[in-house]
Amino acid sequence: MKILSIETSCDETSVAIVEDGRKILTNRIYSQIDIHQKYGGVVPEIASRNHVTKLPYIIDDALSETHMTLAEVDAIGVTNGPGLIGALLVGLSAAKAIAYSLDKPLIGVHHIEGHIAANFLQFPELEPPFLTLVVSGGHSHLVLVEDYQTFKVLGRTIDDAAGEAFDKISRVLGFGYPGGPAIDKAAKLGNLDAIAFPRVFLDKSEYNFSFSGLKSAVLNYINGMKMKNEPINPNDVAASFQMAVVEVLVKKTIDCAKHIRMDKICMAGGVSCNSLLRQMMTEEAAKAGLSLHYPDPILCTDNAAMIGAMAYYNYINGVVSDLSLNGIPGLKIGTR
Ligand code: ATP
Ligand code: MG
Ligand code: FE
Numbered sequence: 001m002k003i004l005s006i007e008t009s010c011d012e013t014s015v016a017i018v019e020d021g022r023k024i025l026t027n028r029i030y031s032q033i034d035i036h037q038k039y040g041g042v043v044p045e046i047a048s049r050n051h052v053t054k055l056p057y058i059i060d061d062a063l064s065e066t067h068m069t070l071a072e073v074d075a076i077g078v079t080n081g082p083g084l085i086g087a088l089l090v091g092l093s094a095a096k097a098i099a100y101s102l103d104k105p106l107i108g109v110h111h112i113e114g115h116i117a118a119n120f121l122q123f124p125e126l127e128p129p130f131l132t133l134v135v136s137g138g139h140s141h142l143v144l145v146e147d148y149q150t151f152k153v154l155g156r157t158i159d160d161a162a163g164e165a166f167d168k169i170s171r172v173l174g175f176g177y178p179g180g181p182a183i184d185k186a187a188k189l190g191n192l193d194a195i196a197f198p199r200v201f202l203d204k205s206e207y208n209f210s211f212s213g214l215k216s217a218v219l220n221y222i223n224g225m226k227m228k229n230e231p232i233n234p235n236d237v238a239a240s241f242q243m244a245v246v247e248v249l250v251k252k253t254i255d256c257a258k259h260i261r262m263d264k265i266c267m268a269g270g271v272s273c274n275s276l277l278r279q280m281m282t283e284e285a286a287k288a289g290l291s292l293h294y295p296d297p298i299l300c301t302d303n304a305a306m307i308g309a310m311a312y313y314n315y316i317n318g319v320v321s322d323l324s325l326n327g328i329p330g331l332k333i334g335t336r
Pocket of ligand 1: 009010082083111115135136137138139162163164166167178179180181184269270271272273274275300301302
């Protein structure tokens with residue numbers, strides 16, 4: 001079964017064709033990063049307008065790369081939430097128009113379930129159940145994937161998402177947007193023990209996260225140094241901050257897996273590109289005897305192939321949408 005999928009929840013305009021939820025035939029991604037960079041973050045209205053102008057061409061690209069016509073596609077998958085409402089509606093309108101005009105099934109996909117499903121593309125043998133650390137621009141979740149349709153959130157951030165913290169700290173250090181890749185790079189040149197930033201574990205028996213206290217600690221450090229007229233080494237700040245985030249993410253994930261007796265863990269979302277997170281999670285999972293999977297970076301950040309993978313599992317489990325499918329900015333995981 002070949003599903004054409006569309007992802008426009010934020011600032012990537014992406015169209016993919018995925019076969020049977022596992023095989024990428026094409027995954028075209030147009031990133032608007034250059035456009036939003038000068039504003040220091042994504043401007044929703046500008047994102048929507050760019051989706052409108054670019055999406056038709058990207059659909060054409062995906063079809064021409066695979067030498068397919070729309071008539072040869074079996075179904076249309078589309079992200080319907082969570083995300084920016086204007087941005088979501090662009091992809092959704094296109095998906096509905098294609099599904100209606102060709103009389104093909106329309107399948108709504110939860111963006112975060114899509115991030116998790118990126119693992120199915122990278123690892124064709126991987127099957128639930130497994131525990132996933134989802135860390136992205138807007139989410140930090142520990143999700144137990146019981147089967148292809150049952151997602152249980154065991155922990156979540158009570159304030160900022162991990163990616164949001166990376167983006168904010170990058171901005172104050174002058175590294176710009178998006179912050180994650182910039183901090184990752186700068187941290188390689190810095191000393192991760194240089195500044196003792198707090199590790200926020202909250203109640204140790206809980207799997208929730210909090211990053212706003214760490215963010216304030218970094219800002220206080222920077223302001224304090226400025227007031228004392230002392231020099232700041234941005235690479236040291238980046239390295240120390242990154243270590244404070246990663247240590248908590250890794251410890252909570254491993255503790256949670258042990259607690260629920262789950263020996264398979266995955267990572268998903270843009271922050272799972274982070275090189276220190278990949279390295280430390282690999283080491284700690286090995287020590288604990290857990291298997292670990294995470295996709296290539298291009299499948300961790302926003303892309304339509306992950307939406308096509310999840311759309312397939314929705315479809316074969318009877319979860320098909322109709323033309324009343326709407327964009328839902330705050331769509332909860334496990335709901336449609
Ligand atoms: P969500 O999926 O929660 O709706 P989003 O779609 O904006 O949010 P993603 O595309 O999954 O998020 O990921 C983007 C985030 O990943 C950004 O916050 C970015 O800074 C972060 N990121 C990307 N690469 C890295 C990296 N190497 N290290 C840390 N963070 C990274
Ligand atoms: Mg993006
Ligand atoms: Fe995302």
